[in-house]
Amino acid sequence: MEKIKNKYSNNPQKNLKDNYRIACQDVKFTNLIHNLDIKDNIAMRYTTSLQTTINELDNCQECRGLFECQNRFEGHIYYPNKNNDKLDFNYVACRYEEERRINLENKKSNNKEIDNARMKDIDITDKKRVKLIKWLKQFYDKYDNTKNFKGLYLHGSFGSGKTYLISALFNELKINKKVTTAIVYLPELLRDLKDNWDEINMKINYYQGVDLLLIDDIGAEKVSEWGRDEILGTILQSRMNNNLCTFFTSNLTITELEQHLALTKSGVDSLKARRIIERIKQLTIDMELISSNKRNLLDEDTNANS
Numbered sequence: 001m002e003k004i005k006n007k008y009s010n011n012p013q014k015n016l017k018d019n020y021r022i023a024c025q026d027v028k029f030t031n032l033i034h035n036l037d038i039k040d041n042i043a044m045r046y047t048t049s050l051q052t053t054i055n056e057l058d059n060c061q062e063c064r065g066l067f068e069c070q071n072r073f074e075g076h077i078y079y080p081n082k083n084n085d086k087l088d089f090n091y092v093a094c095r096y097e098e099e100r101r102i103n104l105e106n107k108k109s110n111n112k113e114i115d116n117a118r119m120k121d122i123d124i125t126d127k128k129r130v131k132l133i134k135w136l137k138q139f140y141d142k143y144d145n146t147k148n149f150k151g152l153y154l155h156g157s158f159g160s161g162k163t164y165l166i167s168a169l170f171n172e173l174k175i176n177k178k179v180t181t182a183i184v185y186l187p188e189l190l191r192d193l194k195d196n197w198d199e200i201n202m203k204i205n206y207y208q209g210v211d212l213l214l215i216d217d218i219g220a221e222k223v224s225e226w227g228r229d230e231i232l233g234t235i236l237q238s239r240m241n242n243n244l245c246t247f248f249t250s251n252l253t254i255t256e257l258e259q260h261l262a263l264t265k266s267g268v269d270s271l272k273a274r275r276i277i278e279r280i281k282q283l284t285i286d287m288e289l290i291s292s293n294k295r296n297l298l299d300e301d302t303n304a305n306s
Contacts, residue, residue: 213246214246
């Protein structure tokens with residue numbers, strides 16, 4: 001009996017068939033083969049790769065964003081395409097990665113608008129913005145970089161103009177009161193620092209010391225202990241110690257942000273997430289902005305005029 005077992009275990013073709021037969025017991029596996037419209041003798045050669053695809057599709061089922069991605073290549077699914085009598089596997093972007101790319105493109109295309117934003121150009125017809133606009137005006141009138149001022153944790157609906165409104169305030173202060181300002185899109189900062197290790201200290205020092213800092217879109221980043229504790233935590237602690245004013249924009253409430261920051265690939269760390277949240281609370285006033293999607297309105301106006 002042992003000899004027969006050894007004979008089969010040393011037979012690659014037999015092992016391939018056995019592995020394929022076992023894999024076909026999974027309905028998801030057989031459905032994938034059916035959708036690809038390939039024969040068993042072809043699919044059999046790709047059993048392991050097809051199982052990887054199934055595993056990655058399973059990971060995506062309950063995923064709430066890139067910060068939870070469990071796949072081999074963040075934001076992508078290892079997916080096959082039929083090419084005659086073989087399969088070609090490529091990494092296909094998931095919907096969250098597509099959203100990230102669109103968001104980044106929007107940020108880039110809006111850079112000119114953000115750079116030129118002024119308070120006189122703010123739309124004051126939206127009643128949902130009145131409270132925020134009044135706050136920004138009072139902040140501008142009273143701001144003095146020798147005193148301790150709290151910034152905003154501004155959260156709310158996507159495309160409501162959160163970044164634009166704070167940028168308008170920053171530009172006014174930079175032009176009229178010679179205040180140093182910086183706006184950093186957090187997800188891209190963390191990606192950039194990973195690719196440019198030699199610039200980490202320089203960039204952190206800059207963000208620690210600028211008069212006014214906007215950390216844009218916090219909560220959209222993939223959480224790691226390094227990004228949360230070493231980068232974000234270090235910047236916030238320094239600014240808190242030096243009474244430097246800090247602003248945040250997010251699509252998440254402060255409670256949702258805490259839940260987001262607690263979850264990393266290593267597990268849940270509520271204590272360290274709470275430390276970041278406490279720093280944010282000490283640095284800011286919490287305010288919500290629920291308004292119409294200004295980006296969509298801008299696109300509609302552009303199309304109408306084209």
